[in-house]
Amino acid sequence: MKRFTFGIQFQPGSNNELLVGRCLKILHGFQCRHGINSVGVTFPKFCDKTIGDIIACVSVDRLCLQQLMSQPYFLEMQRLQKFFFHEIITVPDNVKEVRYGKELKSDKYCEGGRQRRIRRGQRIAEKKGYKYLPRQDSSSRVRNIQLFHNIPMTSSEDPTQVFYFRLQKHAAKNICCDGYTSYGLANQECACGTVPDLTFTKK
Numbered sequence: 001m002k003r004f005t006f007g008i009q010f011q012p013g014s015n016n017e018l019l020v021g022r023c024l025k026i027l028h029g030f031q032c033r034h035g036i037n038s039v040g041v042t043f044p045k046f047c048d049k050t051i052g053d054i055i056a057c058v059s060v061d062r063l064c065l066q067q068l069m070s071q072p073y074f075l076e077m078q079r080l081q082k083f084f085f086h087e088i089i090t091v092p093d094n095v096k097e098v099r100y101g102k103e104l105k106s107d108k109y110c111e112g113g114r115q116r117r118i119r120r121g122q123r124i125a126e127k128k129g130y131k132y133l134p135r136q137d138s139s140s141r142v143r144n145i146q147l148f149h150n151i152p153m154t155s156s157e158d159p160t161q162v163f164y165f166r167l168q169k170h171a172a173k174n175i176c177c178d179g180y181t182s183y184g185l186a187n188q189e190c191a192c193g194t195v196p197d198l199t200f201t202k203k
Contacts, residue, residue: 017150
């Protein structure tokens with residue numbers, strides 16, 4: 001099955017993670033309005049230091065990608081020369097497949113997750129009438145947690161409320177062209193969509 005893609009490249013010196021979060025939010029709104037989950041996202045410059053200065057959208061529907069490119073936020077960022085758009089191309093054959101998804105388990109071992117567990121233990125202890133004594137925190141042990149990047153997201157209901165997607169990259173054996181979340185990602189439940197591990201060259 002033929003797939004299409006276009007890339008959005010950020011200006012040098014940009015906050016890549018912040019801009020990726022904004023692009024994902026635009027994609028989320030677009031897919032929800034149209035009742036689709038057919039667009040996936042890939043990050044051609046994903047590495048240990050950053051998620052990279054480019055995000056690419058992938059779909060079997062070329063017209064859908066054209067409509068996505070014309071979203072007001074994208075057009076405005078182009079006008080301000082904050083974004084450079086790579087034109088829509090056909091995904092080449094023999095490109096490695098990958099899968100991007102949110103890492104939920106790692107939250108348990110981060111400081112925020114540790115504090116939430118302590119507060120939960122305190123509430124339970126208070127209700128049952130005993131003193132809360134936190135046990136040794138297992139998260140202090142060495143954990144083999146795969147690399148992830150924190151992507152700041154804002155709530156649609158309250159723009160001042162910030163939460164984070166912890167995005168990870170995984171190798172995939174087979175092509176799966178559907179089953180993305182509205183953010184263009186895969187998950188461990190029903191969204192198993194894959195995307196090509198692409199390379200874009202700015203002209």
